[in-house]
Amino acid sequence: MNMKPVFETPFERKGVITPGTPILPHGVERHPVPGGGSRAVPIYKGDEISILDRDGLQPGELVFFAPDKSSDAAYLGAKGQGRPEATITTLANGSRSGAKVLRALDTAGFNLGKGDGISIFAEGSRPGDMESFVAERDGLLIIAATGGPMSPERHNTTTDLILYIRRADPAAGKEDVGPSDPLADPILDFNIQPGNATSYEVKKGDYIQVLDVKGRECSDFQAFSMRALDKGLEREIDPTTTRSLMGSLYPQPGIFSKYWSSDQEPLIEIIQDTCGRHDTFGLACTARYYEDLGYPGHVNCSDNINKDLDQYGIRPRGGWPAINFFFNTMLDDTNAIGMDDPWSRPGDYVLLRALTDLVCISTACPCDIDPANGWNPTDIQVRTYKQNEDFSRSVGYRKSAEADVEDTKKTGFHDCFARHTRDFIEYNGYWLPNTMTNHGSIAEYWGCRDKVAVMDLSPLRKYEITGPDAEELMQLCVTRNMKKLSVGQVVYTAMCYEHGGMIDDGTVYRLGETNFRWIGGNDTSGLWLKEQAQKRGLNVWVRNSTDQLHNIAVQGRHSRDILSKIFWTPPQQPTIDELPWFRLAIARVGDVTGTSVVISRTGYSGELGYEIFCHPKDAVEIFDAVWEAGEEHGIVPLGLGALDLLRIEGGLIFAGSEFDDQTDPFEAGIGFTVPLKSKEDDFIGRTAIEERKVHPHRKLVGFEVEGGVIPSPGDCVRIGKAQVGEITSAMKSPILGKVIALGRVATTHADPGTAIEIGQLDGQQKRLKATVSAFPHFDPTKERVKGNYN
Numbered sequence: 001m002n003m004k005p006v007f008e009t010p011f012e013r014k015g016v017i018t019p020g021t022p023i024l025p026h027g028v029e030r031h032p033v034p035g036g037g038s039r040a041v042p043i044y045k046g047d048e049i050s051i052l053d054r055d056g057l058q059p060g061e062l063v064f065f066a067p068d069k070s071s072d073a074a075y076l077g078a079k080g081q082g083r084p085e086a087t088i089t090t091l092a093n094g095s096r097s098g099a100k101v102l103r104a105l106d107t108a109g110f111n112l113g114k115g116d117g118i119s120i121f122a123e124g125s126r127p128g129d130m131e132s133f134v135a136e137r138d139g140l141l142i143i144a145a146t147g148g149p150m151s152p153e154r155h156n157t158t159t160d161l162i163l164y165i166r167r168a169d170p171a172a173g174k175e176d177v178g179p180s181d182p183l184a185d186p187i188l189d190f191n192i193q194p195g196n197a198t199s200y201e202v203k204k205g206d207y208i209q210v211l212d213v214k215g216r217e218c219s220d221f222q223a224f225s226m227r228a229l230d231k232g233l234e235r236e237i238d239p240t241t242t243r244s245l246m247g248s249l250y251p252q253p254g255i256f257s258k259y260w261s262s263d264q265e266p267l268i269e270i271i272q273d274t275c276g277r278h279d280t281f282g283l284a285c286t287a288r289y290y291e292d293l294g295y296p297g298h299v300n301c302s303d304n305i306n307k308d309l310d311q312y313g314i315r316p317r318g319g320w321p322a323i324n325f326f327f328n329t330m331l332d333d334t335n336a337i338g339m340d341d342p343w344s345r346p347g348d349y350v351l352l353r354a355l356t357d358l359v360c361i362s363t364a365c366p367c368d369i370d371p372a373n374g375w376n377p378t379d380i381q382v383r384t385y386k387q388n389e390d391f392s393r394s395v396g397y398r399k400s401a402e403a404d405v406e407d408t409k410k411t412g413f414h415d416c417f418a419r420h421t422r423d424f425i426e427y428n429g430y431w432l433p434n435t436m437t438n439h440g441s442i443a444e445y446w447g448c449r450d451k452v453a454v455m456d457l458s459p460l461r462k463y464e465i466t467g468p469d470a471e472e473l474m475q476l477c478v479t480r481n482m483k484k485l486s487v488g489q490v491v492y493t494a495m496c497y498e499h500g501g502m503i504d505d506g507t508v509y510r511l512g513e514t515n516f517r518w519i520g521g522n523d524t525s526g527l528w529l530k531e532q533a534q535k536r537g538l539n540v541w542v543r544n545s546t547d548q549l550h551n552i553a554v555q556g557r558h559s560r561d562i563l564s565k566i567f568w569t570p571p572q573q574p575t576i577d578e579l580p581w582f583r584l585a586i587a588r589v590g591d592v593t594g595t596s597v598v599i600s601r602t603g604y605s606g607e608l609g610y611e612i613f614c615h616p617k618d619a620v621e622i623f624d625a626v627w628e629a630g631e632e633h634g635i636v637p638l639g640l641g642a643l644d645l646l647r648i649e650g651g652l653i654f655a656g657s658e659f660d661d662q663t664d665p666f667e668a669g670i671g672f673t674v675p676l677k678s679k680e681d682d683f684i685g686r687t688a689i690e691e692r693k694v695h696p697h698r699k700l701v702g703f704e705v706e707g708g709v710i711p712s713p714g715d716c717v718r719i720g721k722a723q724v725g726e727i728t729s730a731m732k733s734p735i736l737g738k739v740i741a742l743g744r745v746a747t748t749h750a751d752p753g754t755a756i757e758i759g760q761l762d763g764q765q766k767r768l769k770a771t772v773s774a775f776p777h778f779d780p781t782k783e784r785v786k787g788n789y790n
Contacts, residue, residue, distance in 0.1 A: 035158030046168030084117030205387030216374030274396030397429030412619025447636030452556030496685030555609030606650025651776030669700030702775030
């Protein structure tokens, strides 16, 4: 059925664009359906239903139930195929979205086994294809983005579908933004209109959710120890104590997540945060603030807090220190405090847990004279939940400004590393181990240098590039020559914008003549591949497989011996012992019947090493096999802290440190990935890179630093008074016994042996003497990577 397509567009007013607040046509709703997941949405007679396959090749299935519990595809004007086997299988896979759908079906009393399934995109689809239907009666729509686990050597990943509903009667749906559904059955659930404050009591262990209903709205929060109040003492959250104990302006979910009183008693901790941008060093808005700007008598949060807390006998304050949730304040280089519009989107929230019995107060800020609430104060929803609810820690992650928020995920190997540590930090939407209990970064480092180590690299972004024009797309988008890449070969390369600045560095795996896998550090690279394929009309699919393909790296002198004991490869594939540098093999655990993996001889440690890719469901089996085989060699688990030491010594660059979108590959120290002479085909950024190579301004170099002070990234590099560069990474090398660094300097001062000074404090008052050196500082000829150990 052909209907007018519906897509969200960024909100724009007078040249100001805010991609995070998308606008849909009047009466239209948007419901993302995760790959391998499902959604249940109420439908009303006359509603137009459109399903978008954003990436292509993602099959789906619809099931529609009427209020009388009957199911017939004809209710949507379609032809059904009977029992919806694909949906039943999808709902049984244990996904969180499937659990919600099963609850909705159970509540309504619908029997999915008697449903009439409607297959969509079953014959394959192009990116952007859409199928549409019209509801002939009221009912409940079940939609599933079907698909099972992806084999590591294949490309059958699952991706999202987007459900759009154009309501026949907009009032019947959820066009107007209201509070999102509760996370569980709430104890309290109340709304705070702008210019109001509400106090409430929370028992130890219970949870508090502060939700920004419409986005761009600040909410001040304070909490008092009930035990102290009973003694006549006021002991509330103290921002200064909190910043000092947590070492951060604003705590984040994880180990350093608590808010403390001035008595250093922890009062609350942050469990989930979908926004990540708040203020903890300012006051709730005050009467004086508005008076000084010429608005005497303006309603303000501090006065509102005073009034509502009076019932507890809490003394009034002229200005209340508070956690200013969603308030976007910042400190500049001169320690001046500034503000801008909040980062929060509709539905963003913070979930807290009470560490003692509390009296809490929340506000909806009334400020309408500055950007604090995006110039438009709106409402705040507060909910509390019982302590027996199971809420995992997470930080909201978005692939791009326009993307839907995602919770922090555990990798398939998370529980394996959790046997060795509780120190996990958020990294690009995943929890990764930072340091290991009873080890520490130095011990983990030496474990890799002297023996063998295993690390979790699952957050690396994987994208499957398939189709007749796959080689053409990759040839266009990366700097290396894809025409020279054999099946089974891996190559390290850069990906650049038109102006030559780097999007990402990463590796390309060639799994077939028309099958490539891109593995990079961020989602921007995968989104860029999609954008270029669409822009140029290429016959190719680009699909995200990050959640279908998790990987550990086994690095160190004994890595080959360990893997050769575990993995079998078919006769047409190289064995582990035969696998050369930057090649891959399709392997199985034990023998031909074992679990399938892809193994590449690659790594990020400067040592002989391999990466093992598997589906998350097989991760524990793979880890345990590696660990058991590695115990005789003294295998150690390795976290991000130690990995950073290894990669700096090895001269391996990192996004946001050695390169960004203003840095070309030559400036980033990886000019070898740009074969301008042997690659005759054009690629994105070539013209700019050619010009920048002829007229270079900066160069990545190494430094050997005198003394024992380790420079910080961003420290200036000076010759005399003039700044000639900056530090990008630095460490004290355990194996070299001295401080080393990487940094960019002007080409006129980039020769090895050049004496420079690294400026600290204001760049002038404290200087660290250093000398420009070549890099890598350790094993410059890559003998260890080649397996040649002394």
